[in-house]
Amino acid sequence: MTHSLHRRGNRESLENDFIVLGCPATGVNKVGSAPKTRMFLSICHKHGPVNLGDMKTGNIHTTTMDNILEKCTDGTIVQVTYDNKDKIVSLLKDFKENRPGISIIISGVTDVVQECMHEAGLGTIHSLEYSLGTWGNTERLPQFEILELTTMCGHAMIAENLIDKLLRDIKRGRRTIDEAAKELAKCCSCGNINLTRANELFGKLLPKYMVRHLY
Amino acid sequence: MKVDQDKCIACKRCIPYCPMGTIQSFHRHETIPGRVFIQIDQDACTDCGMCYRADICPVSALYQPEEAWPREVRGILSNPLIEFAGSQVPGRGTEEMKTTDVKGTFLPGEAGVGVELGRPGIGAYFRDVEKVAMALAPLGYNFAEENPVTHFMENKQTGKLRPDVLGEKATSAIIEGKCKLEELPAVIKALQKAAQEVETVFTVEVISKVTPDGQVPTKEVLEDLGVWYSINSKNNMGLGEPSFNFYPEAQ
Numbered sequence: 392m393t394h395s396l397h398r399r400g401n402r403e404s405l406e407n408d409f410i411v412l413g414c415p416a417t418g419v420n421k422v423g424s425a426p427k428t429r430m431f432l433s434i435c436h437k438h439g440p441v442n443l444g445d446m447k448t449g450n451i452h453t454t455t456m457d458n459i460l461e462k463c464t465d466g467t468i469v470q471v472t473y474d475n476k477d478k479i480v481s482l483l484k485d486f487k488e489n490r491p492g493i494s495i496i497i498s499g500v501t502d503v504v505q506e507c508m509h510e511a512g513l514g515t516i517h518s519l520e521y522s523l524g525t526w527g528n529t530e531r532l533p534q535f536e537i538l539e540l541t542t543m544c545g546h547a548m549i550a551e552n553l554i555d556k557l558l559r560d561i562k563r564g565r566r567t568i569d570e571a572a573k574e575l576a577k578c579c580s581c582g583n584i585n586l587t588r589a590n591e592l593f594g595k596l597l598p599k600y601m602v603r604h605l606y
Numbered sequence: 607m608k609v610d611q612d613k614c615i616a617c618k619r620c621i622p623y624c625p626m627g628t629i630q631s632f633h634r635h636e637t638i639p640g641r642v643f644i645q646i647d648q649d650a651c652t653d654c655g656m657c658y659r660a661d662i663c664p665v666s667a668l669y670q671p672e673e674a675w676p677r678e679v680r681g682i683l684s685n686p687l688i689e690f691a692g693s694q695v696p697g698r699g700t701e702e703m704k705t706t707d708v709k710g711t712f713l714p715g716e717a718g719v720g721v722e723l724g725r726p727g728i729g730a731y732f733r734d735v736e737k738v739a740m741a742l743a744p745l746g747y748n749f750a751e752e753n754p755v756t757h758f759m760e761n762k763q764t765g766k767l768r769p770d771v772l773g774e775k776a777t778s779a780i781i782e783g784k785c786k787l788e789e790l791p792a793v794i795k796a797l798q799k800a801a802q803e804v805e806t807v808f809t810v811e812v813i814s815k816v817t818p819d820g821q822v823p824t825k826e827v828l829e830d831l832g833v834w835y836s837i838n839s840k841n842n843m844g845l846g847e848p849s850f851n852f853y854p855e856a857q
Contacts, residue, residue, distance in 0.1 A: 396809075396811055396838075396839070397722075397725070397726070397809045397811075398838060402837055405837065414701060414704040414705055415705070416701060416705035416708045416709050416846065417701060417705075418709070419705070419709055419848070420708060420846065420848070446686050446687065447687055468704075483843075486845060490845055490847065492846065492847040493846055494704055494705045494707050494708060494842060494843075494845070495846070496703075496704050496840060496841060496842050496843065497840075497843060498838065498839070498840045498841070499838055499839075499841070500838050500839075501837060501838065501839045502837075504841050505841075513843065513844075513845075514844075515819075515820040516820075516843070517706075517707050517815070517816060517841075517842045517844030518703050518706045518707065518815050518841075518842040518844075519813070519814060519822050519824075519839050519840070519841050519842070520702075520703050520720075520811050520812065520813040520840040520841075521811060521812050521813075521822075521824060521825075521828070521836065521839050522809065522811050522835065522836040523794075523809075523810040523811065523812065523828070523833055523834065523835050523836075524809065524810070524834055524835075524836060525725075525726070525808070525809050526798070526807065526808055526809075527801045527807040527808050528806055528807055529807055531728050531806070532726070532727070532728070533727070538726060541726055541727055545725075546686040546777070546778075547724075547725050547726050547777050548625055548654065548656050548686065549625070549727075550622060550624055550626075550627070550656070550727065551627065551727055552621065552622040552624065552627065552628065553622045577660070578623070578656065578659075578660065580659070580686070581686070
């Protein structure tokens with residue numbers, strides 16, 4: 392499961408995009424992990440995430456934090472998304488003092504994540520997974536600007552046509568950019584959509600988008 | 607996913623939510639005069655449930671029937687809310703590097719390699735999944751036991767899948783496993799060749815244990831091969847407990 396790995400974008404867009412995952416290990420510390428996962432979520436919540444969720448229960452844009460905490464069971468994998476480095480440094484400092492005990496993973500620009508770890512006094516990254524990009528019949532993919540938005544959901548639940556529809560809605564005054572970003576968060580129940588980044592990407596796409604039919 | 611033709615009013619609100627694109631067609635109802643309804647192309651649909659979960663249908667016409675084997679593999683791999691019993695992980699893969707700090711999944715000298723077919727947004731038939739799996743199998747690549755695709759193999763030595771799943775399609779299907787670091791170049795080259803032969807797209811990822819002095823062993827291999835890798839990565843912080851001892855000889 393690599394759903395936070397293959398986000399597309401340039402450095403400027405990705406360097407303020409972090410997904411923090413909490414994951415108990417089957418066969419090691421999964422039994423009795425629910426309180427640890429709740430502790431992980433509570434710590435994460437203090438540091439100002441833009442999204443937070445559990446794929447089965449939903450995220451803070453579709454349900455409440457209390458409901459997410461309540462529905463945590465042994466084995467629940469949770470994701471928390473942040474939009475700036477300072478929040479990650481303060482979060483890691485907190486984890487250094489208060490370790491929930493489950494595995495913690497951060498997806499982000501490699502050198503920025505490493506810098507955050509050093510600033511928090513956590514040393515080097517333990518294990519690392521690189522994305523080598525998309526191979527094969529890539530002519531079938533949509534344009535890069537659309538992929539920047541759709542690849543924020545690693546389960547590929549954001550449709551290319553939905554981006555098109557949301558852009559059309561914004562142009563027609565039916566939705567604000569903020570509401571369009573929240574619609575993406577609704578489709579990606581895990582909580583991986585970075586709403587700050589989605590706002591920026593929609594803003595960047597709008598001038599390029601031509602409404603074919605006004606009504 | 608199916609549409610109840612007696613309820614559907616063809617308002618088209620569900621269409622943009624389909625991750626597989628425009629796979630719907632319009633039909634006239636045979637007994638209700640003037641009524642048009644939508645039909646979903648059942649071959650193209652992966653039963654991911656996105657249109658249903660979007661809660662967009664004003665007349666509740668969308669429904670997901672319980673599917674029998676082999677069609678049920680579509681929902682298992684495509685609907686992120688369905689947990690595969692073999693991996694006990696919701697979603698379509700395994701814990702892979704997420705818990706390597708406590709399980710020792712990827713040891714020094716090993717490279718994890720994951721290939722996710724169909725992502726992003728294209729979908730993959732299992733005949734393509736088999737092509738990639740069979741390209742990797744002879745190269746000392748060990749398929750992850752708890753991964754759903756591994757469970758669909760009739761021969762784990764060759765990577766051959768059960769024939770009854772080959773015509774099924776998933777939003778994405780991940781082949782996960784590992785090899786020795788020295789075998790990584792051959793694995794990458796086999797994937798480059800397989801990329802020419804599949805109808806779909808696939809994303810590739812490589813995992814390694816970072817050395818205590820901060821070196822990423824796979825980085826040098828990728829740079830020697832001239833293979834592009836992204837500036838963003840997934841990083842295990844090593845904070846899980848109890849921590850796995852990766853260097854027992856050092857004690």
